[in-house]
Amino acid sequence: MNRDDHIMEAPVYGLSEAAQYLHVPLTTLRYWSQGSGSVPPLIKLPEPARLSFANLLEGYMLSSMRAIYSVRVPTVRKALIHLAKYVQHRHPLIEQAFETDRRDLFIEHLGKKVNLYKDEQILIPGVMELYLERIERDPKGLLRLYPFVMQPKPTEPRMILISPAVGFGKPVIAGTGISTAVVASRFNARESIDDLASEYGVTAKQIEEAIRWEQRTAALAA
Secondary structure: OOOHHHHOOOOOEEEHHHHHHOOHHHHHHHHHHHOOOOOOOOOOOOOEEEEOOHHHHHHHHHHHHHHHHHOOOOHHHHHHHHHOOOOOOOOOOOOOOOOOOOOEEEEEEEEEEEOOOEEEOOOOOOOOOHHHEEEEEOOOOOEEOOOOOOOOOOOOOOOEEOOOHHHHHOOEEEOOOOHHHHHHHHHOOOOHHHHHHHHHHHHHHHHHHHHHHHHHHHHOOO
């Protein structure tokens, strides 16, 4: 395993922490990553109860499918089984570009659309771009995530970054290594937004977005 693979696959996030970043209930993430009884997990963890950054991105994609497109977990599970007939991926949820009609999942294979739930060819428009556009590759080729802070819409700013190569994979202000948790902690200790912006050499809007991210994450975890 090369250095970049190691960074992507290192088990750095506990279940509770990852659930907060993904804005999903802990029980939901536990089901996705650990399964239940005879039901296997959708996300394969590098070690028990700990996620890698690649796993975090897989959770992000599952969350987007569920929240925006009402794609049910059994649909995803069946789609991944059929996907293996066409292509092999270590992390199919992030390595394979999916499309959906709000019920089933599709891929493009050899120039044709394939319904992975029914395992048949069909033609539909793509609608997953909104979430996929928030995952980018840095100059070294590593994946990074610009999570939605308030609402999943095109106008949401990209001021918060989660990357395995920055800040030990914790959320930071994009373009910096400034921890959103540290910013919010200092703000809660009654330091002003303007003073924090001046000290860190960023704009007040960036400080506000860091605080907003931490407040929303904490509220969803409560």
